[in-house]
Amino acid sequence: MILNTLKKASLAALATGVLSFTASAGEVEVLHWWTSGGEAKSVAVLKQLLEKDGHTWKDFAVAGGGGESAMTVLKSRVVSGKPPTAAQIKGPSIQEWGDEGVVANLDSVANAAGWDELLPKVVSDVMKYDGNYVAVPVNVHRVNWMWVNPEVFEKAGAKIPSTWDGFVEAAEKIKAAGFIPVAHGGQAWQDSTTFESLALAIGGSQFYNDAFVKLDPKALNSPTMVKVFEALRTVKKYTDKDAPGRDWNLATAMVIQGKAAMQFMGDWAKGEFTAAGKKPGTDYICMAFPGTRGKFTFNIDSFVMFDVGGGDAKKAQDAMARTIMEPKFQEIFNLNKGSIPARLNMPRDKFDICAHQSMDEFVGSSKTGDLVPSMAHGMSTFAAVQGAIYDTVTAFYNSDMSAQEAAQKLVSAVQSSM
Amino acid sequence: MDTTTSSRAIPQKSLADHFEDWLPKLVISPTFLAAIFFVYGYIIWTAWLSLTKSRMLPKYDIEGFFQYGKLWTNDRWLVALTNLGIYGTLFIGICLGIGLLIAILLDQRIRAEGALRTIYLYPMALSFIVTGTAWKWILNPGLGLEKLVREMGFENFTFGWLTDSDMAIYTVVIAGVWQSAGFVIALFLSGLRGVDDSIIKAAQVDGASLPRIYWSIIIPSLRPVFFSTLMILGHIAIKSFDLIMALTGGGPGYATDVPATFMYTYTFTRNQIGFGSASAMVMLGGVLAIVIPYLYSELRKPR
Numbered sequence: 001m002i003l004n005t006l007k008k009a010s011l012a013a014l015a016t017g018v019l020s021f022t023a024s025a026g027e028v029e030v031l032h033w034w035t036s037g038g039e040a041k042s043v044a045v046l047k048q049l050l051e052k053d054g055h056t057w058k059d060f061a062v063a064g065g066g067g068e069s070a071m072t073v074l075k076s077r078v079v080s081g082k083p084p085t086a087a088q089i090k091g092p093s094i095q096e097w098g099d100e101g102v103v104a105n106l107d108s109v110a111n112a113a114g115w116d117e118l119l120p121k122v123v124s125d126v127m128k129y130d131g132n133y134v135a136v137p138v139n140v141h142r143v144n145w146m147w148v149n150p151e152v153f154e155k156a157g158a159k160i161p162s163t164w165d166g167f168v169e170a171a172e173k174i175k176a177a178g179f180i181p182v183a184h185g186g187q188a189w190q191d192s193t194t195f196e197s198l199a200l201a202i203g204g205s206q207f208y209n210d211a212f213v214k215l216d217p218k219a220l221n222s223p224t225m226v227k228v229f230e231a232l233r234t235v236k237k238y239t240d241k242d243a244p245g246r247d248w249n250l251a252t253a254m255v256i257q258g259k260a261a262m263q264f265m266g267d268w269a270k271g272e273f274t275a276a277g278k279k280p281g282t283d284y285i286c287m288a289f290p291g292t293r294g295k296f297t298f299n300i301d302s303f304v305m306f307d308v309g310g311g312d313a314k315k316a317q318d319a320m321a322r323t324i325m326e327p328k329f330q331e332i333f334n335l336n337k338g339s340i341p342a343r344l345n346m347p348r349d350k351f352d353i354c355a356h357q358s359m360d361e362f363v364g365s366s367k368t369g370d371l372v373p374s375m376a377h378g379m380s381t382f383a384a385v386q387g388a389i390y391d392t393v394t395a396f397y398n399s400d401m402s403a404q405e406a407a408q409k410l411v412s413a414v415q416s417s418m
Numbered sequence: 419m420d421t422t423t424s425s426r427a428i429p430q431k432s433l434a435d436h437f438e439d440w441l442p443k444l445v446i447s448p449t450f451l452a453a454i455f456f457v458y459g460y461i462i463w464t465a466w467l468s469l470t471k472s473r474m475l476p477k478y479d480i481e482g483f484f485q486y487g488k489l490w491t492n493d494r495w496l497v498a499l500t501n502l503g504i505y506g507t508l509f510i511g512i513c514l515g516i517g518l519l520i521a522i523l524l525d526q527r528i529r530a531e532g533a534l535r536t537i538y539l540y541p542m543a544l545s546f547i548v549t550g551t552a553w554k555w556i557l558n559p560g561l562g563l564e565k566l567v568r569e570m571g572f573e574n575f576t577f578g579w580l581t582d583s584d585m586a587i588y589t590v591v592i593a594g595v596w597q598s599a600g601f602v603i604a605l606f607l608s609g610l611r612g613v614d615d616s617i618i619k620a621a622q623v624d625g626a627s628l629p630r631i632y633w634s635i636i637i638p639s640l641r642p643v644f645f646s647t648l649m650i651l652g653h654i655a656i657k658s659f660d661l662i663m664a665l666t667g668g669g670p671g672y673a674t675d676v677p678a679t680f681m682y683t684y685t686f687t688r689n690q691i692g693f694g695s696a697s698a699m700v701m702l703g704g705v706l707a708i709v710i711p712y713l714y715s716e717l718r719k720p721r
Contacts, residue, residue, distance in 0.1 A: 068687050075475055096474050096689065186581070186670055242560035244581040244670040384473070387688040391494050391672060398583045398671035409493075416488065417690075 025054040026312030028320050030303070031077075031087035033070045035063040042336040049323050055316045060084055078102055083306035085317050089135070090302050091126060091379040097304055098129030104305040104314070106133040109321045118325065118343045120366035126379070127302060134304060136324045137342035139334050141299040142358045143266040143374040144197045144289040147252065147273070152179050152261040160285065164201055164231065167290040171238040174261045182235060183251040183260035186244035188394040190251075191232075192376035194264045195393045198231045201291030205370045212375040215385065215418075221411045229396055229403035235264075236397060244398070255284070264289055266299060266377070270338040270354055286354040288361070296358075296365035299377040300342060388417035461702065468695035476691060485696035494672050495697065498680040501587050502704075505676065506655040508591045509598075513651055514644070516595065517602030522632065524603065525610045535607070538600040546597065550664025553593040554580070583673035586666055590658075590674055593665055598654060602647055609643035610636065645712060652708040656701060677701045 028050060034043045047057040062070035067088065074087050083102055097103055110116070110133040116124060119137065127135045153160055156177035158170040171181035184190060200208045203224045210219035219225065240260075243251075252272040254260040263269065273284050280286060288295070303324065305317055323329055330341035335350060340358045348359060365371040373379035378386050392413045396406040469480045489495050520538065524531055541549065556562040557580040567575040579585035613636050621631050659678040666674040668683075675683075677697060685694025 072686055079475060093474075093689075100475060187667065188669070188671065191671075240560070241578060241581060242558060245554070245667055383687065383689045387683070387690075394669075394671035395493070398669070398673060413493075416491065 025056070026314075026316030027056040027058055028086065028316045029058040029060050029084040030320075031060040031062065031070060031074055031084045032303075033062055033067040033088060035061050039337060042333045045332045045336070046320075046323065046329060049326075049329055050316075050320060053319055053323070055319055078306070083308070085308055085313065086303040086305050086320060088301065089304040090300060091373065091377075092382050093378070094126065094135050094302070094304055095129060096382065098134055102307055103129060103134040104307045104317060106136070106305055106318070106321050109133075109318050113322060113325055115325060118345075120344065120362075120371060122366060122371050122373070123298070123300060123342060126300065126373070135302045136305070136321045137300050137302045138324055138330070139301050139337055139339035140342050140358075140362060141266050141268060141301070141339045141377075142362070143193060143297040143299050143377060144200060144292045144295065145265060145267055145269070146287045146289050147255055147263045147265060147269050148285040148287060149255045149258055149261055150285050152258055155179070156261070158261075160287065161290045162287070162293060164198075164291045168234065170261075175238060179258075180240045180254065180260040181238035181262065183254040183263040184235075184239040184243045185246035185248050185251045186239075186398070187246070187248075188390040189376055190248055190265075191394045191397045192390050193266070193374075194235055195228065195232050195397075196297060196375045197264055197289040197292060198235070199225070199228045200295055200297060200372065201289060202228050202231060205295055205372055208372050212380045212389075213373060215381065215414055217411045217415070220414060221407045225407045225410065226403045229406045232393070232397060233403070266374075267338050267340075267354065267358060274338070280352050280354050286357065294361060294364060294368070295370040295372070296361050297372055297374040298362070299374045299379055301339075384417045385414055388413040464695045464698050464702075467692055468699045470692050472692035472695070474689040474691070485692050486700075488693060489696050489700065494675060495677075495680060497672060498675040498677050501674060502656065502676050504587050505590055505594070505658070506652070508588070509594045509655050510648065510651045512591065512595045513599050513602045514647065516599045517606050517647070518637075518640075520599075521603045521606035521610055524607055535604070538603050540600065541597045542601045544597065546658075546661040547664045549593050549597045550661045553589065553596070554665050557589050557592075580666065581670060583670045586670060586674045590662055590665055594654075594658070594661060597661070598651065602651070605643055605647050606640065609640045613639050645715070649708065649712050653705065656704050656708075677704075 030043075030046075032043060034040060043059075043061075047059070050057055062073050070088070074084070074089075077083055078100070089097060094103075115127075115133060119127070123137060123140075124133075127133055127137060148160055150160065152174065153170070156170075156174040156179060158173035158177075159166065161167040161170045174181040184194070196208070196212065199211060203211070203219075207219055207222075207224055210216040211225065248265055248269070249272050251260070251263050252265065252269045253276075255263045256273060256276045256278060267286075270280070270286070273280070278284050303320075305321060308314055308317055325343060327341075327343065327346050330343050330346060331350065334341050334355075338355075340351070340355050340362060344363065348356060351359070362371065375381065375386065375389060380386075381389075389410065392406060392410045395401065395409075396403075401409075466478065466480070467476055468485055469482060470477050471479070471481050524534060524538075528534075544552075557577070559565070559576070559578045559581060564575060564577045567577075579589045617635060617639075618631060621635055626634070657678055658676055659682065662668060662674055662676055662679055668675045668679050678701065681694050681697045681701065683694075684690045684697065688694075
C-alpha cells in the first residue's frame with residue numbers, strides 16, 4: 001500500500017518533471033454529496049463521459065444531508081491550499097467562494113460553447129463571479145410544485161385548486177371527508193418551502209424579489225408579508241398533528257398511499273412517486289402551487305470549479321465544464337434526478353409531462369420576470385440570512401406568535417444576520 | 419560460561435532499566451502532545467475566531483467582543499440557554515433522585531440483584547442516537563404510546579409532548595434520564611457498598627431507625643459519589659447533541675435547541691464561524707463553572 005503510493009508519487013514527480021508536455025489527459029477530483037440511488041447514478045454518467053475523453057475521475061463523495069459535512073471538508077481543503085477540481089456548490093455561495101479568490105475562470109469554455117445564449121440570464125448571473133463564469137449548472141429544480149392524489153380529491157368531492165381561495169375551499173372539504181388535506185413535514189426547511197411559495201402566490205414576483213433577494217425591510221415587514229404569514233398558519237390548520245419532525249419523503253408517501261390529498265414540495269418528490277410505480281397525470285398530478293401558475297422558483301445545482309493552476313489539470317477541468325453543459329449529460333442526468341436541464345432548447349421527448357410543464361414554465365417565466373430564486377433552498381441569499389429567515393418562519397409556525405409580530409421579527413432577524 | 423552470561427547480563431540489565439524508565443514517558447508523550455494540540459490548541463483557536471468576523475472561512479483580524487454581544491440579542495440563543503437550564507436541572511435532578519432511590523432498594527440484599535442491576539445498566543450500552551430514535555417512535559402520537567393507549571380503549575388519551583413546542587424539551591429529559599439513570603444507580607450502589615458496616619451497626623445499637631440511618635449517616639458519606647456523578651451528568655447535559663438531533667432534531671421549529679446544536683448550526687451550516695465560536699466559548703465557560711469548583715474541592719483534600 002505505502003509502496004504503491006510511493007511508486008505513484010515518484011512516477012508523478014517524474015511525469016511532471018520530465019514528461020509534463022507529453023500527456024494530454026488530467027485528473028479531475030470532484031467533491032459532491034450525491035450518494036443516494038438516483039443521484040449516484042447521475043454522477044456516474046459524468047464520470048463515464050469524462051473517462052471516455054481519457055481523463056481520470058477521482059470521486060470525492062462526502063455523504064450527509066444537505067452537504068454540511070461536504071462543505072466542512074471543502075473548507076479545510078481550500079484553507080490547506082489543495083482545493084479539488086470542482087465541488088457541488090450552489091447559489092450565492094458561489095459569490096462567497098469567489099470572494100476568497102480560489103475559483104477558476106471558465107470563460108474560454110463558456111465563450112466557445114456560447115453559454116450566454118444557452119442559459120437564461122437569471123441563471124447565468126448565478127454562475128458568474130465578477131462577470132466571469134466560475135461555475136456550471138447541472139440541473140434546474142422547480143420548488144413551487146403541488147403534488148396531488150386525485151383519488152382523494154374525488155372521494156372528498158373537492159376540486160383541485162389553482163388559486164389560494166380555491167385551496168382553502170378544497171382543504172375544508174377534504175378535512176370534512178376525513179382525509180389530511182396537506183401532507184407536511186415540520187422541519188425548518190419544509191416550513192420555509194411552503195412559506196416562500198405562499199409569498200410568491202400572494203405577493204407576486206416583484207414582492208418576492210424585494211423581500212428575499214433585495215431583503216428590503218419595507219417588503220419584509222409589510223401588510224403583504226403579514227398576509228403571507230397568516231396564510232402559512234391557515235396551511236398549518238390543514239396538516240396533521242404528527243407533522244413535526246417528519247421527513248419530506250414520508251409526507252410524500254402519505255399522498256401516495258391516499259392518506260393525504262396534496263403536498264407542497266419541489267420536483268425531487270417525483271422520484272418517490274416513480275419509485276412507487278405511479279404514473280404522472282393518472283395516479284398523481286403535478287401542478288404549480290395554488291396561485292403561482294406561470295411563476296417559477298428555481299433551485300439549481302452547480303459545480304464550482306477551483307483554481308488548479310495550468311497544464312493537464314486545467315485541461316481536464318475545462319473538459320469537465322464543457323461535458324456538463326453538453327445536451328447528452330444534461331439529458332441523462334436530469335432524467336435520473338427528476339429535474340430539468342439548465343440548458344435551453346434541448347430535445348425533450350424522453351421527459352415526462354411534469355418535466356415538460358416545468359420546461360415550458362421555465363422558459364415562459366424567464367421572459368416575464370417570474371423566474372425567481374428559491375429562498376428556502378439557498379438560491380436567493382447567503383446561508384446566514386437564509387438561516388435567519390428559517391428561524392423566524394419556523395418559530396412562527398410552531399407557536400402562536402401573531403403574523404404582525406412575525407413580520408417585525410423577520411426584519412430584525414435578517415438585519416442582525418448580515 | 420558463567421562469567422560470559424553475567425558480564426552480558428550487566429549491560430543488558432541497565433539497558434532494560436533505562437528502557438523501563440523511559441517507556442511510560444514514551445508511551446504517554448504522543449497522547450500528551452496530541453491532547454495539548456487538539457484540545458487546548460483548538461480551544462485557543464476557537465477563542466481567537468470568536469473575536470473575529472469569520473464567516474465561511476476563518477479570518478484572523480481581531481475585531482473585539484461584538485460576536486458575544488450579538489449572541490445575547492439572538493432569540494434562538496436565549497431559547498437554547500433556557501432549554502439547557504430546564505434540561506440540565508431536570509436531567510441531573512431526576513437522575514440523582516432515581517439513581518439513589520433504586521440503588522438503596524437494590525442494596526437491601528435482594529434476590530437476583532445481579533440480573534436487575536444489568537437490566538438497569540443496559541440502556542448505557544446504547545448510543546444516544548439509538549435512544550433518541552427509539553424514543554422518537556415511542557413518543558410520536560401517531561405511532562407510539564398515544565396510539566397504543568387509545569387502542570386499549572382510552573379514546574381520549576393524549577400525549578403529544580414531542581410535537582408540542584412548549585413540552586418537547588421534557589421529552590428530551592425523559593429519554594436522557596432513561597439512558598443515564600442506570601449508570602447513576604451503579605455509581606451509587608458501589609458507593610453504598612463502600613460504607614463501613616460497623617458505623618451502621620453502631621447506629622443500630624444506638625437505636626436509630628433505618629430512615630434516620632440513611633438520612634444522617636449513609637447519604638452524607640456518599641458525598642464524593644454525589645460530586646463525581648454531578649460532574650459526569652453536568653458534562654453530558656452541556657454537550658448533549660446527538661440525543662437532541664435524533665429525538666427532535668432541535669424542533670418543533672427550534673424549540674428544543676441547546677447550545678451544542680446551536681453552535682453546530684451556525685458554524686457549519688450557516689457560514690458564521692465567528693458567531694458559532696462565540697457560542698462555543700460560552701459553552702466552555704459553562705463547563706468550567708462546573709469543573710473548577712469540583713477540581714478545587716478535590717485538589718484541596720490531600721493537604
